[in-house]
Amino acid sequence: MEDRKESELKNFCSRNILIILGFSSIAAVIALIAVGLTQNKPLPENVKYGIVLDAGSSHTSLYIYKWPAEKENDTGVVHQITECKLKGPGISRYAQKLSEIDIYLTPCMVRATQVVPQSQHQETPVYLGATAGMRLLRIENEQLANTVLIAVARSLSKYHFDFQGARIITGQEEGAYGWITINYLLGKFSQKLNWLNLKPNEGSALETYGALDLGGASTQITFVPQNKKIESPSNALHFRLYGRDYSVYTHSFLCYGKDQALRQKLAKDIQGTNGILRDPCFHPGYETVMNVSDLYSSPCTKKFERTLPFDQFQIQGTGNYQQCRQSILQLFNTSSCPYSHCSFNGVFLPPLHGDFGAFSAYYYVMEFLNFTSEETPSQEEMTDTMEKFCSQPWEELKTYFGDVKEKYLSEYCFSGAYILSLLLSGYHFTADSWKNIHFMGKIQSSNVGWTLGYMLNLTNMIPAEEPLSAPLSHATYIFLMVLFSLILVAGVIVGVCFFYKPSYFWKDMV
Template sequence: MWLSLGWASAPPAYGGLILLPPSRYMARVGDIEATDTKDSTLNYGIVVDCGSSGSRVFVYFWPPHNGNPHDLLDVKQMRDQSRQPVVKKIKPGISMLATTPDQASHYMHPLLSFAAAHVPVTKHKETPLYILCTAGMRLLPESQQAAILEDLVKNVPLEFDFLFSETQAEVISGKQEGVYAWIGINFVLGRFDHEEEEDAMVTVALGGQTESLVRKRTVGILDMGGASLQIAYEVPSMEVFSSPQQEESAKSLLAEFNLGCDVQHTEHVYRVYVNTFLGFGGNLARQRYEELVLNQTSVQHRLQGQQIGTTAETPFLDPCLPVGLEDTSEREGQTLHIRGRGDWQACAQLLHPLLAGINGSQASLTSTYQAPIDFNNSEFYGFSEFFYCTEDVLRLGGHYHAPSFARAAQDYCSLSWSVLTQRFQEGLFSPHADQHRVKYQCFKSAWMYQVLHKGFHFPLDYSSLHMAQLVYDREVQWTLGAILYKTRFLPLRDLRQESSRQAHSPWLRLFVYNHCLFLVCVLVVLLAIMLYLLRLRRIHRRQLRSAPLNLLWLEEVVLLPGQELGP
């Protein structure tokens, strides 16, 4: 069953990056070199990510396809002469033009001018441009979305000579964004290269196929931002659903697509589970937790006459904050006074009910359909909050080990706020750690732990999870996956052109050969004629030299009647 990438989903929170050991990937060190724009064989592509807070333009390039129909285009991010990625960002987001859609092309002008300055002018007409809008635009009514896109489609071609049509400006769903991110990460990691190696392999069963495929194991991704949480991973085996309702629920969360250039080939068919949970990001989870505590203390106050949390003298003792930290939280006109008591295990227990979702909504880690994960043959990378929680303060980023993380988080929570403040001022934490991180590290580490092990059911002894930030010292955005997917048919076009040339080449060689033979024959005939005329001329001259002089003289004299020859 083929499923579209266009089903709507809640907006994801992407911004996470990956960090990998450089020794394993030295073959790609050349990626950081400046792009040789003088190379006329290079092709270019442009993707504009129109997000909620701003828009960014990315310029990519790739050499001619290698001719192997099983290989993808070798797409890389363009770099300028200083080896910096060709990226430009502007603020605010394009969704701010909801009431003035006729300004959309004007809004886009700085980004496209920037891209046009880096792509060789001779390549503009063949450079595809994709304008893809995400979370901010998804929140607008469809009529306003359409008005903004219409202005872009109408006016951008008047100023820029890129390859651009109405199908290349769209509002993508959260599901599409998640799939593109999954594609980008696995492409950079080389998981779409299917040559036989010692890397872990996986057997994939595809719908409608009689034989299973054995290929490289792809990686799953976990991303936790401030507002939302997202997970995406390949589902290699067909699942038998327990009910029609479960199967229907799974349809909206599974995407099966062919990343290869030929739909007849199944080497690059992938079935990916993608789900986004709005309200499960680190910051919104803290707000939900405070609301839960405020409701509980209000109930206790009404029933038992207790004053917990109502004044600074009777604060709520929060196990999710460092010992001695005093804080207040205002929700719905009520003020909750809080004092930290630093009990990480108690904090984790208090957070467990939040996994069920928000007021019974469908966003739930405990009741939403989750495709099965083969934890014995899988690998995941955690981004954003997963990385920050393990690295910025605890300095455990990289390979994740649940017992070590739990001990470090528990030790951190048990420290007093004064000690943590002093350590922060002395620069003992990561340079990326700010005071907000130090303050809420106890809560966020407990929330991350619950999400991972109670929500997604990762075993405590799972050994294939990496908390990451960069890949080869560079960002990997979902836009890379987008252009890989959008340009997936280009290699087939080149292969067909090459095949056509090869198919006609025998006739072409015969045609050229016959013409050459005809020309040679004509030259031979002309040469023979010239030689024959020269020979006649020489014979005639020889006869003239051997004739008697008197005969020659008589032949030239004409006598009139009555004339005589005289002296």
């Protein structure tokens, strides 16, 4: 009788112990899975957005940038995610039609509200930078330029972004920010590791590219001089990016963008004619009529303004590249230089050094002329191509390039000749240094221009946030994982032993 009671007690205890061990093991497995999933679940993306509007002389573009809130050496890692081109001319053309600015800006600003998450609209900064077109308007009528900026600011303030202002950036800023953009996209600010000692290779970060920017109304040249000596203080700018200090030379030539340079050339060449200008920079058979008042309406042509016996003049193309270039060279005054080295018009220019990225109109014109291959064509090849292109009859050219707007097509001969003249005679690139020029449109899906550099520099003023961390500290996570693992292992060992060798647990009761 006692043996039977003892056997029932053992069976009862064994069953309950196994149930407890089973539940403990299951609980330990669940705890391990829960802790692991909680600790290793993807963290929410912690990013910032910024919007920059590039208000150029001929058009306006909006760029949306994105960067992680945890910055790298105090400068955000910025990427372009969207570009939106506004339909219409530059904002300076709206000086007499301010009521249309709202309509002009709306499509791209609406696009921005769709791209940037709504939860981040109020903390997303919006900047508008106006360049040479507005610089010229300010020279002509400062009050009118301010009125345009006020109207633009009023329109942009209607959106629920953090509008930071609309202003005219200086030519030096435009050049320097373009320099930042190129070198950022090419990875020139990142230190490379030496595989032998895993220390930064100091020399690699110093070999930056120079920047050549050509717009419609101005052109900029920016680079780090080899000896770092800049004789003209107004041409020196200093930056700190990714833990490094940079001293760069930069100069902006207002009125020497391709559109205003053409106006200067026409205003110079029309003098002494009878109202018919036979122009070698336009194709044979090309004809157009232009108002003298329109030609002299720009501050860039005031120095050529004369009282002429006609109100309109006709341009007749003759298509001669060499004559065209000789006419263009008269725009560059290289007769005097108050410094050790100059570009033109008495402007200081250090000796050229290193590789250069040429973008904006440099790229668009050279792309059309098929000069944007990986290896820059030689001067002789470009000259031969330009001579053949400029001499092509206008009607033949229109047939071959029927999808190109006539205004742009008619000016490619002048633009190509102007670019070669500016680089060779204006900036003094030689046969040896010419091969260091690289024509660039985009790098890693980001447009090459001043706006990305502007955004990069501005992120230095945005405080970095603490990185998002996992729910548990590393020590707590390890402790819990070890604890629940030990509970699971102990439960399994005890359960196996109890199941196969129950006598070890009951021998004291026998």
